Amino acid sequence: MTTSRSITVNHLSVNYRDIQALRNINVTVQPGQLVGIFGPNGAGKSTLIKAMLGLMPVITGIVTYGEDYLAHQLERVAYVPQRSHIDWTFPATVWDVVMMGRVSKTGWFRRFSAVSRQLATASLERVDMLEFRDRPIGALSGGQQQRVFLARALAQEAELFFFDEPFVGVDQKTETVIFKIFRELADSGKIVMVVNHDLGESITYFDQLILLNKELVAAGPRDWVLTRENMSRAYGGHIGFFGHAA
């Protein structure tokens, strides 16, 4: 069954311009999990998902999904980059961006099918952005832009979802919508991996945490990872974090 496949990261090391960004990361992620990737600035959180997807070169390491390399199965992947990586003055409408999620599935030299348009419409509806479909993306708020990207990821019909800092600069309504959809995706057997840096209340939404600081500090169930010792190893002991006594 496809839903029983997991992601395995084996001995992953990455350099960024001769500086070691990640050192010997080993992690396994089971299907149906909502995974938060946490750590201080420069801990290599974004680098981890980019390296897992083959978006940047690695020094050593193998990342598999099921029986094959993850980077060979990108048609199963939806990836949403940091909002700051995107030029929001680009001449495109909400609809144009969501339809980008259907490009790979559509294939070369073909037009988008009616099914693709229905999927895009349904995805926009799910993030409550359908009425904005003809708006230029530059005319949206940060939260609306992030929901459009979430709709694009949904339209991809992926099994694996990777989000880089999706909660930066978004409003409360957007955060609620995004977490609700993350939960639904995980509950339907998908894997959702989210780079985050906010150690606030929202951390309780995640099933599993990966705590990084250039190397793996801890990974596993939330309560198991969130110990005082792990946090001070990751953040250097100066963190004003008092856990969430369950």
Place this chain on the structure above:
Amino acid sequence: MVATLGSLAMRPELALLNWFFEPLQYSFMQRSLAVAIMVGIICSVVGSYLMVQRLALLGDAISHSVLPGLAIAFWLGVNIFVGAFVAGVVSTVLIAWIPRRSPIKEDAAMGIVFSAFFALGITLITTIQKDTKIDLNHFLFGNVLGVTPAEVRDTAIIAGLVLLTVILLYKELLFYSFDPLGAKASGLPTDWLNSGLMVLIALTVVASMKVVGVILVLSLLIAPGATAYLLVPRLHQVMMLGAGVGVVSSVSGLYLSYYLNLPSGPAIVLVVSILFGLAFLLSPRYGVLTTPVTSRGSSLWQRLLALGR
């Protein structure tokens, strides 16, 4: 026939028609117009990608870099379009390679590579100029009134290739130019798409040399798309309106050149620059004169009107 035209010219609307059709009786003007229209279209379409990816300087770099290829091709007796294209591609590869293998940034690499190629091109052309009737100025500033039927044919082939590629790869190139990482993560071969885009730019520059020359081609690549970008919100609309702007500029520039005896390349560039200026001032969404200066204030245009009262 001449007498008839002369008497018709009395009526103003026919005088205008006459003004329009008179240059067309010359076959050199027909050829120039055909080439100028095709170049106006493909420059605007391909240049739109440069604009949205903030790669305007790369367009400038490629256009300056074609010169040595052109000179070598001329010297060897090969089709100069082929030579220029090869040089354009080689320079693009070098520009991409230098920042990858050293701490030099891409814009510095562009500056180094394109001026080196440009200097080599000028040196080669001045050297072979002595033995042949090749004219450096024609490459630098264009010589659209001197296009040969073979060049019209070559331009048509390039324009067809470029437009067909853009239409066939439109959705992939849109995704790639908007969000290269997202496109790569969805499995698109983004390195190939990027190379394809560079080839399109090189082809377009090569086809445009005759019209505006390598120094001014950047204007035809960027200004029509930038003008349209101020007026319409989607990339394909930017390309289509930009193509309209490009064609209007090329054609009216040529007529200005014919009637006022101006150099044709600069005339075309001046027209497209004026059109951009108009959009910059008067665009309904972004115009300096038409949009409010502050959130609650009136537009500059309204203030000027108020001053007049």
